[in-house]
Amino acid sequence: MPRDSADSGFIDALSHHFPADMFSRAEQSYLEEPRGRYQGARGFVARPRSTEEVSALVKACGEAGVGIVPYGGGTGLVAGQIAPEGEPDMPLILSLERMNTxxxxxxxxxxxxxxxxxxxxxxxxxxxxxxxxxxxxxxxxxxxxxxxxxxxxxxxxxxxxxxxxxxxxxxxxxxxxxxxxxxxxxxxxxxxxxxxxxxxxxxxxxxxxxxxxxxxxxxxRPASIGTAVFVIRDAEAALELLSLAKSQLGESISAFELMHGNGLDFLQQTMPDVRKPFGDYHPEWMILMDIGLPKGLDPQEALENLFVSAEAEGIVSDAVIAQSETQRNDFWAVRELIPIANRQIGAVSSHDVSVPLSELPHFIARVWQSIAQVGEFRINCFGHVGDGNLHCNVFPPEGKSRDLFLEETKQIKRMVHDIANELGGTFSAEHGVGRAKKADLARYGDPAKLAAMRAIKDALDPKGIMNPGAVLS
Amino acid sequence: MPRDSADSGFIDALSHHFPADMFSRAEQSYLEEPRGRYQGARGFVARPRSTEEVSALVKACGEAGVGIVPYGGGTGLVAGQIAPEGEPDMPLILSLERMNTxxxxxxxxxxxxxxxxxxxxxxxxxxxxxxxxxxxxxxxxxxxxxxxxxxxxxxxxxxxxxxxxxxxxxxxxxxxxxxxxxxxxxxxxxxxxxxxxxxxxxxxxxxxxxxxxxxxxxxxRPASIGTAVFVIRDAEAALELLSLAKSQLGESISAFELMHGNGLDFLQQTMPDVRKPFGDYHPEWMILMDIGLPKGLDPQEALENLFVSAEAEGIVSDAVIAQSETQRNDFWAVRELIPIANRQIGAVSSHDVSVPLSELPHFIARVWQSIAQVGEFRINCFGHVGDGNLHCNVFPPEGKSRDLFLEETKQIKRMVHDIANELGGTFSAEHGVGRAKKADLARYGDPAKLAAMRAIKDALDPKGIMNPGAVLS
Missing domain, CATH: 3.30.465.10 (Uridine Diphospho-n-acetylenolpyruvylglucosamine Reductase; domain 3)
Incomplete structure (x- = not known):
């Protein structure tokens, strides 16, 4: 573990060896993360312009036993980019923002x-x-x-x-x-x-x-692209539609996203001007789908054919197929604004799980059931269902603040991750471990894999200076 | 490094803990590799039936400090599966052949x-x-x-x-x-x-x-597949055809293989009954191409269109498009028999290099030129040109044995690998390092990467029992 801090003494000593504008006190933007659960310590940030400068910084930190937190755009959702307040040795934030060529x-x-x-x-x-x-x-x-x-x-x-x-x-x-x-x-x-x-x-x-x-x-680039939103019968129908789409369109499906009516409700509450695919009608379950086709095939026709066969099989009941680039962008804006609406509503618990594709319906059913036993929560379950990856987020009853449910937060988080784990899934599909999910990694990680990770970390970073406190304890 | 041998004493002691048929003297098949450059030591082979048995074997070898050579189908081309004769400590061959469910x-x-x-x-x-x-x-x-x-x-x-x-x-x-x-x-x-x-x-x-x-x-599975052999203008035209094919067919191209007339000559000499795509005419450079298309597109038509536009641009001069599954198999048989014909002819030097796609023409030109300076050799340069991966093999002049050219072998091997390296390529695209290319890894490998590999190896296998002598020294 690091044994020293990137304090002003360290920075002063180092600054003689680097351009004058290399170091500065970290502004507020480096100390925040999107979920707002961690607050960074007000230390220093280094902004190198070249690989050689990064190398010199890492060497100097290694010699002094000072930790380094690499910093990109600051958009990570598990606080991997934060040097939290209150830890004994303050690391240096190493921002790559000037290396942007x-x-x-x-x-x-x-x-x-x-x-x-x-x-x-x-x-x-x-x-x-x-x-x-x-x-x-x-x-x-x-x-x-x-x-x-x-x-x-x-x-x-x-x-x-x-x-x-x-x-x-x-x-x-x-x-x-x-x-x-x-x-x-x-x-x-x-x-x-x-x-x-x-x-x-x-x-x-x-x-x-x-x-x-x-x-x-x-x-x-695909020769042509098409986008549609389908209203599906229930969560299970998402898999049936995916299967049918794959059989008709092979590997042409580039996005297959689940959306839930609660997401549209939240959008209506927080951003009422956003145009929604079915207007005031908020279907319970929807799929937003993108396809990209080679020359000689028509995406509108392909999506219409898919709708006709899916409707005949009782999988879908309605659909809108984008007729223009504008409409396409509207559909995607809805999908991308839902997480922002979620944040404004304020989740009791947010998740980034994946499970084997065929376990998705069980996962959703069991999560719904378990949460109902804890209390009257609203669930917005959405995301990359084609990859088995769901962001299953839990919200307080209307009119109540999430701050009233701190105990339930812990309980729900554990339940959702336990269910994912039992079904062969994972507690972090795409966000990583960072600082927020270290306890989950220790709980659900395979012991042989954890031992190998520890051994690799110690072998490559014996002084423990690289992003100390992230991923592994 | 291992400190003991898998000798009969070790096997006797171990055999009490395992089913009676677990161990046997290694038959000849375990001691050979396809290139015939290494001869295995006549030790013992273990054939476990379960993961638990593998685990128990590895534990026992670890405790005794005995090395293990994992063995699959024995088809590797860099002798990674061989425990060579003459090394101080004889490892145990661990064959996975009974775990075949x-x-x-x-x-x-x-x-x-x-x-x-x-x-x-x-x-x-x-x-x-x-x-x-x-x-x-x-x-x-x-x-x-x-x-x-x-x-x-x-x-x-x-x-x-x-x-x-x-x-x-x-x-x-x-x-x-x-x-x-x-x-x-x-x-x-x-x-x-x-x-x-x-x-x-x-x-x-x-x-x-x-x-x-x-x-x-x-x-x-693609809805339909098509196969064709194109006669291309020269080696450079391979890239032009690939580029044109990608623009017309997107990601539908599943194989794009270069073949050389010398390969057809060798096939004619060693297996005269094999049906060749253009009969007795052996073009200098050819491309064997597979495409797989989604529903609604016709592969014959797609390949014909490609030929027409490639001919108009002077990239190709002739082509045969497979009209049946039989003809398709014939084309592929030629491609797959070429390496066997090569072995019968006997190469002075065989290579498995890759270079960045746009460097391929330079690579081929420089290799041809350099080898011509060493002597009168025949070159059969073929392989997965769509991936930038060529098997560029060098043969003695007609009527002469490769055994006459031992000095040239070393010289040519070094030259070809140096050229690949200078062009940003690699000395092993798909075969690996094994035992045959350890010196190349040490010569061409990035020092920071080699240091990291060594550290990881020592961290995960501190006793050095896993495939000792392979990849790293």
């Missing part, structure tokens, strides 16, 4: 190489500029940075077709805990030369090194 | 769970039986076992569309070097709970543990 684009190879601090939306845009697609897409794409997205192996809405962030990465540049630079920015689809350090770094949440650059996969 | 199939989830010893062709068949596809495909699929394919992260002909073996795996069961069992057989598409132990084990070639089971991804 797209280093190279190779359209013919479908490869893009970026600094870790590039904002996701800018990578999407650079891909689009050469008629390619970088498919990673999530609500925070306007501020999340690629280094943090890799560090947490972010998910999002296109995992069904294109995989998680790890699946979109060909190579990494990483400053290791001893300050050495691993130059692994390969542009190769195949490279079987030793252990898979790339995937080990991805998803390690800054506890094994600082990602400074990444070589990313681009994809051809 | 498909544990479960979940068609709705597109998941299959198999023991490590299941032969690839049987997994493909089990997927087909539920109208699904397991896309891993390579020449040795009739004998390679899934544990070995995962251990080496095998590639093959469908990587372009479906990825390497690691991309086809959702979860693993592994016996760790201390004998503990990591139960990671999840059926989840998303699980962000700690370090990516799965990908660390995949491709570690048995040096970090013994894979005993795997949870694998299945895919929808």
């Amino acid at each position: 797209i280093r190279a684009v190779y359209p013919q190879e479908n490869v893009l190489i970026a600094d870790a601090g590039v904002i996701l939306a800018n990578i999407q845009k650079a891909a689009e500029d050469v008629d390619r697609l970088f498919p990673l897409s999530l609500a925070s794409e306007g501020s999340a940075r690629i280094g943090g997205l890799l560090g947490t192996n972010a998910g999002g809405v296109n995992v069904l077709r294109y995989g998680n962030t790890r699946d979109l990465c060909l190579g990494l540049e990483v400053v290791m805990p001893d300050g050495s630079i691993w130059n692994g920015l390969k542009r190769l689809r195949k490279d079987n030369t030793g252990y898979d350090l790339r995937n080990l770094m991805i998803g390690s949440e800054g506890t094994l090194g600082v990602i400074t650059g990444a070589s990313l996969k681009l994809f051809p | 498909i544990r479960a199939v979940y068609p709705q989830e597109n998941v299959l769970i198999a023991d490590a010893g299941v032969i690839l062709a049987n997994i493909q068949k089990a997927a087909e039986d539920v109208d699904r596809l397991f896309p891993l495909s390579l020449a040795s699929e009739g004998s390679a076992r899934i544990g070995g394919l995962l251990g080496t992260n095998a590639g093959g002909v469908n990587v372009l569309r479906y990825g390497n073996t690691r991309d086809l795996c959702l979860g693993l069961e592994v016996v760790m070097p201390d004998g503990s069992i990591w139960n990671g057989l999840k059926r989840l598409r998303k699980d962000n709970t700690g370090y990516d132990l799965r990908n660390l084990m995949i491709g570690s070639e048995g040096t970090l543990g013994v894979i005993t089971g795997a949870s694998l991804k299945l895919f929808p």
Whole structure:
């Protein structure tokens, strides 16, 4: 564990070796996280401009035994980016925001190489500029940075077709805990030369090194895209629709998102001007679906055909198929505003679980049943159902504040995670462990895996300076 | 490093704790590898039937300080599966061949769970039986076992569309070097709970543990498939054709294989009865291409359209499009028999390199040029060009034996790997490191990565019992 603090004495001593604007007192923005459950200690932030500067910083911190918290866009939902108040040794916040250059684009190879601090939306845009697609897409794409997205192996809405962030990465540049630079920015689809350090770094949440650059996969843009919202019979019908859609459309389905009527109610309460797919009618269960097709196929026709056969089988009762880019954006705005509406309502408990696809109906039924036994809560269960990943969030009864239910919060969190675990699922599908879910990792993690993680952490970061207190205790 | 041998004393002592048929003297088949460059020491083989038996064996070997060589189908091309003669401590060969049960199939989830010893062709068949596809495909699929394919992260002909073996795996069961069992057989598409132990084990070639089971991804079968062989203008035209094909067919291209006229010549010499795509005409450069399309598109038509536009641009001069399943199989038989013909001819040097896609033409030109300076060799350069992966093999002049060129072998090997490395490529795209390419790893590997590999190996296998002598020295 770190044995010293990044206090003003340490920063003063260090500042002689770096450009004058390298260090500053951390502004409020570095001390907050979106869920508002952790408050950062008011320490210092370093903002390097190059991999070499990151290397020098890590070396200096290693020598002094000072911890480092790598910081991307600050959008993480499990407080992996926060150095919390009240801990004995205050770490240095290492922000990658100044390393925001797209280093190279190779359209013919479908490869893009970026600094870790590039904002996701800018990578999407650079891909689009050469008629390619970088498919990673999530609500925070306007501020999340690629280094943090890799560090947490972010998910999002296109995992069904294109995989998680790890699946979109060909190579990494990483400053290791001893300050050495691993130059692994390969542009190769195949490279079987030793252990898979790339995937080990991805998803390690800054506890094994600082990602400074990444070589990313681009994809051809589908010739045409289509979007629809279906009203489904019940939660179980989501799987039936997915199965039918897969049989008709193969791998063309890029997003398959569950939405619940409570989400539309919350949206109506908090943002009444947002246009909703069925107006004032808030169906209980809906699926928002995106497809991307090759040349020669018509997405409207494909979605209409799907609706006709799904209606005949009693899976869906209604649907709207986007007739324009505007309508498409409207549908997606609803999906992306639901989490913001949720936050304004104030959840008693938020979850990011995944279960095996065929266990989804049992999961939903058991969660509903168990929560009903605790009290009269409202549930908004939504998310990436095509990946088996649900954000099943629990809200207080109308008119009551979540602050009245602190005991119930603990009880519900445990229940939901226990149910996911019993069904072969996980307590963290896409958000990671960070600081918020360390106890869950210790409780649900496989003992042999936890022992291996501990051994790897101690081997690569013997001084424990990398993101101390995150993931592992 | 191991400090004791799996000699008859050790086996006698151990055999009381296991079923009578657990151990036997290793038959010749365990002592050979396909390239014939290594000869195994005549030691003992253990053939466990369960994960618990593997665990007990690993524990016992750990206590005695005896090494273990995990053994799948024996088809590896870099001698990772061989305990070579003449080393001080003879390891135990641990064959997974009796663990050959498909544990479960979940068609709705597109998941299959198999023991490590299941032969690839049987997994493909089990997927087909539920109208699904397991896309891993390579020449040795009739004998390679899934544990070995995962251990080496095998590639093959469908990587372009479906990825390497690691991309086809959702979860693993592994016996760790201390004998503990990591139960990671999840059926989840998303699980962000700690370090990516799965990908660390995949491709570690048995040096970090013994894979005993795997949870694998299945895919929808394409509604229709098409196959064609194109005669291309020159090696550079391969990239132009790939680019054009991607723009017309998006991600529908499942295989894009380069073939060279010398390969057809060798086939003619060694297996004259094999039907070749253009009969006696052996074009210099050809592409064998597979596409799989969704409903509503016609593969013949798609391939014809591609030919017309490629011919108009001067990329291709001729093509045959398979008109039947038989003709399709004929084309693929040629592709898969070329490596066997190569072995009969006897290569001076064989390679498994990959380079960034846009460097392929430079790579081929530089290799040709450099080898011409060494002498009058024949080159058969073929393989998975869509992935940037070429098997660029060098043969003696007609009528001469490769044994006359031992000095040139070393020189050529070094030259080809140097060129690949200079162009940002790798000396091992899909075969791994094993024992045959350890010196290359030490020469070309990134120092920070090598240090991390060493630290991880020592942390997880402090006694060095797992596949001693493979990958790392």
